[in-house]
Amino acid sequence: MARATCLLALLGVLGRAAPLNNSSSSSVKVSWIGDAPSQNLGTTFGLPWPQGKYRPGEVDFQISDGQNPLPLQSWVTGYWRDGSIKWSAHAIPRTDKVADEYTIEATPVSKRNHNRERKRPNQTTKLSVKDGSKEVTVDTGKITVSFPKQGRYLVSSIKTSGGKTVGKDGRLVLYSQDGVPETADDRADAKIERYKFESKIEEVTVSKNDGKDNNNNDSVRALVTVRGNHTAIAKGSSSSAHGDWLPFVVRFYLYADSDAIRLVHSITFDGRYDRDFISGLGIQFRVPLGGEELYNRHVRLAGTDGGFLNEAVKGITGLRRDPGAAVRTAQIEGKALPAESTWDTRVSSRLRWIPAWNDYRLSQLSPDGFTLKKRTKAGQSWVKIPGGTRAGGLAYLGGATRGGLAVALRDFWKRYPTGLDVSGAASDDEGQITLWLYSPEAEPLDLRPYHDGMGQDTYEKQLDALEITYEDYEGGFDTPYGIARTSEVFLFAFEATPPSDELAERNALAQVPPALAASPGYIRETKALGSYWALPENDDDGNAAASSSSSPGARARAKIETNLDFLVRHYQKEVEARRWYGFLDHGDVMHTYDADRHQWRYDVGGYAWDNSELSPDLFVWQYFLRTGRADVYRFAEALTRHTGEVDSYHIGDWKGLGTRHGVAHWADSAKQARISQPQYRKYFFYLSGGDERTGELLEHTLDADKTYGILDPQRKVRTDGWKPSPGAPVTFGLGTDWAALAAGWLIEWERRGPRWEEARRKLEGTAAGIAALRNGFVTGSGSYVIENGTLLPPPADPANEGVVAISHLNAVFGMPEVVSELLEYWGDEAPAGFRAAWLDYAYYYGATAEEQRARYGAAFSGVSLRQAHSRLAAYYAVAAGPEYNATVAARAWDAFRTGDGIPESQEFVSTRVQGSAVLHPVDEAAWLATNDFAQYGLASIQNLAYIGDSLED
Ligand SMILES: *[C@@H]1O[C@H](CO)[C@@H](O)[C@H](O)[C@H]1NC(C)=O
Numbered sequence: 006m007a008r009a010t011c012l013l014a015l016l017g018v019l020g021r022a023a024p025l026n027n028s029s030s031s032s033v034k035v036s037w038i039g040d041a042p043s044q045n046l047g048t049t050f051g052l053p054w055p056q057g058k059y060r061p062g063e064v065d066f067q068i069s070d071g072q073n074p075l076p077l078q079s080w081v082t083g084y085w086r087d088g089s090i091k092w093s094a095h096a097i098p099r100t101d102k103v104a105d106e107y108t109i110e111a112t113p114v115s116k117r118n119h120n121r122e123r124k125r126p127n128q129t130t131k132l133s134v135k136d137g138s139k140e141v142t143v144d145t146g147k148i149t150v151s152f153p154k155q156g157r158y159l160v161s162s163i164k165t166s167g168g169k170t171v172g173k174d175g176r177l178v179l180y181s182q183d184g185v186p187e188t189a190d191d192r193a194d195a196k197i198e199r200y201k202f203e204s205k206i207e208e209v210t211v212s213k214n215d216g217k218d219n220n221n222n223d224s225v226r227a228l229v230t231v232r233g234n235h236t237a238i239a240k241g242s243s244s245s246a247h248g249d250w251l252p253f254v255v256r257f258y259l260y261a262d263s264d265a266i267r268l269v270h271s272i273t274f275d276g277r278y279d280r281d282f283i284s285g286l287g288i289q290f291r292v293p294l295g296g297e298e299l300y301n302r303h304v305r306l307a308g309t310d311g312g313f314l315n316e317a318v319k320g321i322t323g324l325r326r327d328p329g330a331a332v333r334t335a336q337i338e339g340k341a342l343p344a345e346s347t348w349d350t351r352v353s354s355r356l357r358w359i360p361a362w363n364d365y366r367l368s369q370l371s372p373d374g375f376t377l378k379k380r381t382k383a384g385q386s387w388v389k390i391p392g393g394t395r396a397g398g399l400a401y402l403g404g405a406t407r408g409g410l411a412v413a414l415r416d417f418w419k420r421y422p423t424g425l426d427v428s429g430a431a432s433d434d435e436g437q438i439t440l441w442l443y444s445p446e447a448e449p450l451d452l453r454p455y456h457d458g459m460g461q462d463t464y465e466k467q468l469d470a471l472e473i474t475y476e477d478y479e480g481g482f483d484t485p486y487g488i489a490r491t492s493e494v495f496l497f498a499f500e501a502t503p504p505s506d507e508l509a510e511r512n513a514l515a516q517v518p519p520a521l522a523a524s525p526g527y528i529r530e531t532k533a534l535g536s537y538w539a540l541p542e543n544d545d546d547g548n549a550a551a552s553s554s555s556s557p558g559a560r561a562r563a564k565i566e567t568n569l570d571f572l573v574r575h576y577q578k579e580v581e582a583r584r585w586y587g588f589l590d591h592g593d594v595m596h597t598y599d600a601d602r603h604q605w606r607y608d609v610g611g612y613a614w615d616n617s618e619l620s621p622d623l624f625v626w627q628y629f630l631r632t633g634r635a636d637v638y639r640f641a642e643a644l645t646r647h648t649g650e651v652d653s654y655h656i657g658d659w660k661g662l663g664t665r666h667g668v669a670h671w672a673d674s675a676k677q678a679r680i681s682q683p684q685y686r687k688y689f690f691y692l693s694g695g696d697e698r699t700g701e702l703l704e705h706t707l708d709a710d711k712t713y714g715i716l717d718p719q720r721k722v723r724t725d726g727w728k729p730s731p732g733a734p735v736t737f738g739l740g741t742d743w744a745a746l747a748a749g750w751l752i753e754w755e756r757r758g759p760r761w762e763e764a765r766r767k768l769e770g771t772a773a774g775i776a777a778l779r780n781g782f783v784t785g786s787g788s789y790v791i792e793n794g795t796l797l798p799p800p801a802d803p804a805n806e807g808v809v810a811i812s813h814l815n816a817v818f819g820m821p822e823v824v825s826e827l828l829e830y831w832g833d834e835a836p837a838g839f840r841a842a843w844l845d846y847a848y849y850y851g852a853t854a855e856e857q858r859a860r861y862g863a864a865f866s867g868v869s870l871r872q873a874h875s876r877l878a879a880y881y882a883v884a885a886g887p888e889y890n891a892t893v894a895a896r897a898w899d900a901f902r903t904g905d906g907i908p909e910s911q912e913f914v915s916t917r918v919q920g921s922a923v924l925h926p927v928d929e930a931a932w933l934a935t936n937d938f939a940q941y942g943l944a945s946i947q948n949l950a951y952i953g954d955s956l957e958d
Pocket residue numbers: 026027028029030
């Protein structure tokens with residue numbers, strides 16, 4: 006019975022379902038990931054659709070909060086092969102009420118009913134965008150924001166609907182120096198040049214989503230993208246001594262009816278690591294304060310747990326004489342004080358003797374503590390203010406009558422060293438807020454290699470060193486040139502100083518921006534993110550592999566679920582216990598544990614930062630897909646933001662490649678496509694409604710194939726004498742290399758991006774090439790012709806007589822996900838023989854040596870990660886024949902239980918270690934490494950989805 010349910014679902018899984026009814030309306034619910042937020046300031050989300058359901062331009066989307074329709078802006082982010090909508094993106098404006106869930110209704114539109122009466126939302130949006138020759142202006146109805154098209158200011162003004170300008174002259178600031186003192190002593194002698202830079206705008210564009218593929222003309226969201234460089238600000242009369250550098254792209258998201266602006270700020274490091282030390286990186290706004298009495302000006306700085314430092318620039322509380330309770334209360338509440346004439350004259354006559362506090366500084370130089378201080382003006386000493394552990398990351402400056410501006414950085418303390426400066430609060434006309442993404446109070450960002458090479462000047466020596474530290478070193482390859490980092494910032498405009506409770510609420514939204522998603526069951530049904538995962542058993546949402554808890558194997562399946570839960574919780578706890586935080590590091594995890602030191606091997610070559618080794622990104626995203634858990638989503642999001650930016654190159658010769666795991670994220674000499682694997686970005690990209698920065702990272706990987714013409718990933722171990730030369734056919738692996746390229750091409754095709762036809766041609770050419778190889782995927786590598794996108798036999802076997810070469814790594818960097826999605830995408834248009842080639846690989850990897858010999862003439866050598874590969878056999882069991890192959894399913898579970906990986910006997914527990922053996926008490930799972938975290942996770946999820954019913958207790 007259970008088996009029958011499973012089979013029916015799986016037939017659907019593998020693309021043999023009946024065609025969908027594409028003429029009907031349907032409705033889909035989305036709900037907040039985690040708890041509903043206290044406010045909705047406007048949001049964007051993605052929604053998948055089954056193949057053939059709706060075509061762009063032939064469907065009308067509407068959204069309702071359960072009672073009333075809301076304004077909705079809709080566009081398409083992904084298409085099925087037949088041109089039907091695979092992913093739509095939707096934006097809703099700020100709303101007064103926050104519903105727990107929303108219903109999106111899709112209605113086919115034909116010419117006949119095109120002009121039919123629609124349910125109009127009560128709320129009409131007033132969002133207007135003017136794209137002029139000199140500036141872009143966006144009016145949300147609550148704020149009007151101007152973005153100049155040239156010059157230094159990204160934002161020239163932020164004006165409230167009440168007509169108050171609360172922010173202006175928004176620019177980026179950067180400090181750098183050409184050296185760092187090596188000792189405290191050196192500081193006195195070192196001749197170090199210091200530079201200051203500010204933003205120089207090169208391009209400003211406005212999103213073209215508005216109205217495209219959208220029959221609903223409500224414009225809900227505006228996206229303004231500003232690109233440029235940091236340009237030196239001349240010192241005195243001398244001209245700038247440093248060229249433009251550190252290119253940036255800042256995306257501003259504004260929603261109808263909202264006073265908030267979300268910024269996605271990205272930089273790419275294009276400096277020299279030994280000459281360009283970043284010593285401060287910030288975003289600065291001026292806040293007009295002219296005409297506001299000093300006692301009506303307010304500074305608010307977020308502390309810990311929703312707390313705030315609440316101060317007036319000129320405080321009238323705690324004085325020797327009392328101005329009166331009404332006066333004190335007004336100041337504490339941030340309201341305009343009663344007329345001075347009503348105060349106790351013993352105070353009002355002596356206001357000039359009360360110091361005004363001009364400057365405030367909050368510095369979060371470690372994830373464990375922040376300091377605070379203030380001063381009356383430059384030249385006077387700072388006065389310490391009691392600090393705390395982890396600052397909230399928001400600063401407000403403004404007046405009780407003039408209004409003000411709040412600036413918040415997401416993950417403020419996790420991104421240390423960060424800071425918030427308020428300056429000029431007591432000046433005549435305007436103060437200033439600077440948000441430091443990298444605090445100038447900290448030591449400069451040091452991107453130099455962490456060792457000098459230790460004489461590893463030949464491949465032989467480098468390979469020998471790899472034997473001991475597992476680091477794959479090569480001089481010149483340990484460069485950060487081309488890595489990037491993205492930060493998320495929020496701006497809030499206020500007509501008057503808001504209550505600090507309101508600021509706390511806003512900051513909670515900035516720290517964990519609310520996100521909407523469809524249910525796991527619905528996403529699964531559409532197959533828009535593949536068919537290789539299913540919901541946990543007994544999930545109410547309906548599950549392909551669902552069966553009652555008393556069914557055979559239920560206990561074993563429940564045990565796997567418990568184990569998966571342990572894994573994701575343990576890693577979240579390790580982030581905190583091991584302080585995996587920092588401007589560049591936040592989001593990543595470590596690779597392997599050192600049980601002797603009770604410490605991750607943060608300092609041992611190839612065992613340190615994980616850089617997506619064996620695909621933890623895929624595990625956490627698929628785990629989110631099947632559970633919908635908010636903690637998992639946030640963990641996955643931070644991981645994606647890190648690995649896509651810091652671990653990959655975005656400019657230069659290696660653009661599109663990533664760096665293998667190591668002590669520094671860019672240290673290792675293995676620059677590979679498997680690390681920048683676009684599949685790692687795909688889940689977040691579509692779920693977020695096409696996050697534009699992630700979309701740009703996906704574009705960067707489209708040129709990864711060109712790198713093979715100048716850089717051979719196999720250069721240190723190649724024995725066939727092949728050498729790359731630009732333009733000539735290149736060789737690459739059919740596992741990690743091709744799977745990464747194919748993922749990028751498939752996504753470009755799905756998105757119908759500017760290069761989608763080229764991408765499809767390359768996909769078809771290489772897949773047909775693999776199919777034409779005598780041994781298909783088992784050939785191991787092929788010769789790729791960049792110009793025509795075809796794949797020929799490898800240089801070692803030009804006549805295609807059949808090479809037998811597999812690697813345990815081929816299928817653990819996204820290949821199973823990419824190939825199964827690709828086969829579903831192609832349907833019956835897949836290049837002939839390609840599906841069979843994949844099924845062969847899936848079957849024979851884990852087959853006996855005799856079977857391998859019978860099929861290929863040789864047994865495979867180098868088979869390992871058998872637990873990880875059990876999911877290939879599971880796929881084969883459901884996909885190969887017209888019928889479920891129980892023999893292969895049983896073999897898959899056997900490999901899962903007894904293969905190398907995490908042994909079945911392993912108890913998923915951690916052990917407390919405390920006392921002098923550790924820096925501070927930790928709960929360690931010394932048996933666990935990230936390779937196993939990722940691959941046990943993926944094998945579990947996919948085996949449960951494909952062959953869950955054949956698991957025996
Ligand atoms: C599709 O759905 C519509 C509305 O529910 C129904 O009238 C129609 O008969 C269906 N068509 C097919 C082919 O199932």
